[in-house]
Amino acid sequence: MGYVAARGGVEAIEQAQQLARYFRLRGGSAPVDVRQIQEQLRFAVDRVMGEGSLYSPFHAALALKQTEGDVSESALMLRAFASTCPRSHVSGVARTAEMRVVRRISAAFQEVPGGQMLGPTRDYAQRLFEFALCDEREEHVREFLAQYVNGARIETDGASPVFPKVLDVLRAEGMVASPPRRAAAEADRPFDITRKALTFPAPRSARLQALARGDTGGLLAFAYSSMRGYGDVHPTIGDLRVGYMPLRVCHPEHGVPVMAGWVLATEAEVIARFAAPEGNGGPMFTVGYGLCFGHNELKAICMAVLDRAMNEPVATAPAENEEFVLSHVDPVESSGFALHYKLPHYVTFQADVARLQAAQLHAAHRKADGVDS
Amino acid sequence: MTAGAPLLRVDGLTKIYGSCCPACVALTGPDVGTNVCPRCRSVVACADISLVVDAGEIFGIVGESGSGKTTVLRCLYGDERPTSGCARLASLEDGRANVFEAPPRRRHEIRTRLLGMVYQHPSLGLRMDLSSGANIAERLLMVGQRHFGRIRARAQGLLERTEVPVGRMDEPPRRFSGGMQQRVQIAKALANDPPILLLDEVTSSLDASVQARVLDLIRELQRRLGVAMIVVSHDLGVIRLLASRTAVMKDGRIVEVGLTDQILEDPQHEYTQLLVGAQV
């Protein structure tokens, strides 16, 4: 006996989905190529990977095509997909010092060891429309690529540029404390919030994971509140870098680390006001750390600001309350719940009506009895 | 309960804030004139506090701010965990168990059934978002009362007794005057008939005229209900009015203890003499 089709609901759903497909295609324009999304909408792709918590530009691009550009829905698709993938390996610790840096800036000093490298950024351009883009054709692309690549001066002396961390420099000068020693158990095996439910207070690795998977907009709102006075984090960016990090896994038979691939990531280290740490050290600058998939500077900076805010020993503002922040920044949970109110709630509403009627009756009786309500 | 045994016995209660070193207690106190340990910068809020309260008596603790008197109360009620020491209640395992080492469920029981606390600021002892009646009901509900009518009647009775107009029992206390808020607090603290009431500077934030009324009420309640009390105040007048025996505290230590009349008439310790002289 097969699946019993219940009346009404199934058909309505199917029709709705067909209509959605129609809305995507009705303009008659050429279907979008997944590769085009992957290559030319990289910030959307990176945001989806970061919030979907799965590094796969192809899947992120396909999700964006399928959902017609809905970043929230795309992140959900990636998360759901990850649930079906077997967990074969855990990579070794990836060191951002090994990052092949594409962009690196520091606001702390005018010149820094390794230099300031703007990289591919529109930060300093005016936000004016380039209407010429409406007429962009494949031959323009070919022409531009040929010209740009041929005209580029590529240094081939072999050595990759090195960008020492500004924070390390400050540590050497005693202005920033060394990172606290982690409990041995945590150092070996970070807490995995996809495998173990998060409880509070959260271990550091759990906090960073939750933030790294967090909604960019949600993190922004909380971080902004902290910068603006509900809290007190006015960060100086010590290091902001974007680049490719090598990931290595242990070979299952030979036991040696082998390259699994390169992951584009954005890292931010911020410096905030100084405090007297516990123990007998003198005052030092406090720091915050942020890291996320892809090129997403806003998220990395906000993550670092929140990391620092949550280190306040006593939370006096929402952004400083770890439970408050981490419970509300997951994009899949928050959007899912917000949208679930669209589901039928008529039974609970009927129950509410029954209670209201009882209360109205009670109030009417009291009035009739001359009792003050 | 053994006849003649005290209701409450405190021995060696000590509370130190900070990293704490072995010299803390020795290097602080009234002789040295400070609470702060010169070696490790810890604050010795109180040390070696020992006292005894008998059933039905009012015991006073007087001292200036920083003397540690509030800390003693907070440790007894469980708002703070003492660094060391023990406290025994006659109604808890016949005075054998140490209140400070009680497990969480037992501590909860102590706070709800065996002790009542009235704070200097009503917002510390009352939930301003609930009605006054509900504030009292909360105490009754905490000990498992489940009959709405009886809970409400008892709340009403307590408010009557503390001279709060019963017609206002469904209003939140934030709309009341300071004096009335304190009276609601007292009603709440008495809800489960605790053998001991702890009163922390309960009239200090009130106007002089209102103070007198609340103090009279406290005296009246003690007379009628026979509840024992520990009254903490910086005001000798309050102590004189209420307490039969008193301890004087300075820099976290008790410097003198005895019958209130005697202490006021014939203070022995230098500091007590200063205190009495200044306020008389």
Place this chain on the structure above:
Amino acid sequence: MPHTGRPMASIREFLTLPRDRQRRYNFAYLDEHSKREVRRRLLKAVAIPGHQVPFASRELPIARGWGTGGLQITLALIGPHDVLKVIDQGADDSVNAVNLRQLIVRTTGVRTTTDTRHATVVQTRHRIPEEPMTADQVLVLQVPEPEPLRHVEPSTVRARRMHAEGDYSAMWVRLYEDVVRWGEVTISSQYPVRVHRRYVMDPTPIPRWDVPRLHRAEVLYLFGAGREKRLYAVPPFTEVEPLAFDDVPFRVEEFGGARCRRCGSEASFLNASFDPVTGARTFVCSDTDYCTRRMAALRFEETAR
């Protein structure tokens, strides 16, 4: 065609799978390890009635807040020989029930039914079926908010402590204020219940009508909150009492003498509705299976006469 879910012995084995099989779904979507973890957590939940057990909730191709908790329980328990029923607000054809049922069937191939008596696993949102369920069945309830203390204590850390100490006075005070103001407790659905005389539990947004069904039932009740990552359970024959004052008893909903306009029932939870044409108010059974079977029985009686 879903394939059987045997965990991969090694990454080498995974890589030797033909490319298209690498993209297939395991039986019941989740991998075996995840399903096993959910079952282990459920055992703990059953051992401590009403206690919320944290679990590492997986994301599914259904949005959070739309039933992923209940779904994970069903996926962890369901086997090829089970018979599945999925309802939402008591109806089998409610859009969300359809969606969930389709996902489960797509990844398991199990038989489905709308008849509560024939199902082995029933997944539900906001209702308990009118038909009393038996010891051979499991009822899986979708939970939006597992924490009964949430509205009196938003912090999970403090709420956990209250559960540990059995101190529910914050909840009771709220009930007291309700009675003072409105004459009785105004909580309509998600009515807090005390399980096995120990933990206070949120029974999900079922109406009061369904709360008495939890008490000493034959069936096993399992509760899953996917977004909040908690599982809990009420084992068969467990005491479940709604929190109520001794002198202000708990009452279920009343429908003012109304009957279902389809089957005439007065003994089931009714949904108020508006006739789309006349605008008149009508009532219909919320439990569509119950209603349909009653109608069939009445018709049978009529034709028999």
